[in-house]
Amino acid sequence: MSSSDTDQPVLIAGAGPTGMTAALALNARGVPATILEADPADRDRAGSRAIYVHGSTLRTLERVHPGLGKKQVEAGLVWPTRRTMWRGKDVFKRTYDNPGGDGEFPHFTSLPQVKTEQFMHEALEEAGIDIHWEAGVESVESTPDGVHVETTDGQEWDAPYLIGADGGGSQVRKEIGAEFHGDESENSFIIVDVETLDGNTIEEDPLPFERLFHYDAPAADGRNVMLVPFTGGWRLDVQCLGDDDPEEVAGEEKMREIVADVMGEEYTDNIKWTSTYKFLQVISDKFVDEHRRVLLAGEAAHLLAPFGARGMNSCVADADEAASAITVALQAQTRGVHDHEIDRYASRRKQAAEYNIDAAGQALEYLEDRDPVTVLRKEVAASLADHFEVAGEYLDDAPYGPHDAPPTSAGGNY
Structure with a gap:
């Protein structure tokens, strides 16, 4: 919108996969970025967490920082066999000669999230992007011309945009008056x-x-x-x-x-x-602030059950699209075009989040046996699996929900 906009880095709250992807995606588009993170640099990142990285996510990461997707493929693995059992008995098993497919990137790779984050940190260093540790967002004030942020380390920041990628407890979400709505799983x-x-x-x-x-x-x-x-x-x-x-x-x-x-x-x-x-199935009631200077991404905008591995993968897609929207908005010569680009981001990613939550919810409902018809269908499929492969394949597929990506993306991103 103005020449000064491109002189100041876009601020990103959160140094998880969403925030780091956003920074790399902005940098790839020629837009400077700075990450503000509440935790210290030596924070504990225990646990495997998001272990399943979709092929579309690998391609996105490779696009925003060449080599990043390939490093994950080299470090990860592709299991060749799907197997499902019912009360001690095999009902489905399929082994693929080429489980990764024939493309440049496999259909997926499986590695602990800490390795994904390690490769992202290395990419940030190569790109010269700073993370300010122990600098969590404390307050946000947005105007039609930009955003003013105060952090817990006492610093103040002015920027053209702020991407809130600070997780489920997002302070950025609270600061713009957005709220989560939804429910949680019955079972633990x-x-x-x-x-x-x-x-x-x-x-x-x-x-x-x-x-x-x-x-x-x-x-x-x-x-x-x-x-x-x-x-x-x-x-x-x-x-x-x-x-x-x-x-x-x-x-x-x-x-x-x-x-x-x-x-x-x-x-x-x-x-x-x-x-x-207990898995939350929630979505923010808005993805951008009233002035269209603050964008929510990843778990700051939505949380969903992990079935189908839509969590981190959808967060990466959010981050890439937020970077794209900001890049175009920065070059806008009219307020109308600027606002349209940011609103389009909010609309697309909210629609994607709703689709992903619904898909994960279908798997969750299936596993929690809420519907007597579904319970009967599973019993019948198990009884027929020895004679009809399609019955076993139904039992194998259903716990993960639909395979399709949201209709908002032509590239298959979640």
Whole structure:
């Protein structure tokens, strides 16, 4: 809108995957960026968290910083087999000769989020983008001409735009008067990271190199469990039963018992991280402020259950589109064009978030057995799986929700 706009860096609140992607995406478009992060530089980033990176996300990261997507592919792995069991019996198994596909990037790669963030930090250093640690956003004042930010370290910042990528508890969201609306899962879920044995690669471990979903697993006292390999270990997801005490199930004694029964006794000493969740399905009532100078992205704008791995992947898409909208808005010669570009970002990403929440919600409802018809359908499919592959494939697919990306993106971004 003015020559001074391009002289000041765009501010980004949050140094997670969303914020770092936004900074790299702005830099790739010739727009300077600065990240403000509330945590210290040596913060604890324990846990595998978002382990499944979609191919569309890899392509986005490669586009905004050449080499970034390829590093993740080299560090990650692609499991070749999908397998589903029903109460101790195989109902579906498929192994792919070329599970990654034939493109430049595989359909997905599986690696712990800490590795993704490590590669992003390296990319920021290469691009000369600063992170100001222990500088969380404290207050935000926006005007038609820009934004004024005060941070917890006592500094004040003026910028043409602020991207709020500061997570589910976003101070930026609160400062612009936006609120989350939605609900949370009825059941609790436990996520456990288990390292491979004796420094093995996944392929060397005695467990099959596959993604396994087990309905009503006898080894887990009738709970649903999922076992997914990633670089360096295994993700074990356990769905609590309605009368479970989640803290008791997630406790050391019970979790060692479940790991021993599901994976093998030798894995009980390799439990590295355990966390208990009720998954939120919420969305902000607005994605930009009234002056169109503050944009919310990632978990500052929406939270969703992890089924289908739409979480971090949709956050990266938010960040890239926010950078694109800001870049065009900076060059706008009229207020109307400026406002249109920012509003278009809000509209597109809100629609994408609604689609992703609905998709994750379908999987969540399926797993929580809220609908008697769905329960019956699962029972019938399990009884027919030996004779009709389509019945087993239904049981294999349904826990992850629809495979489609939101209709807002021609590039397949989430």
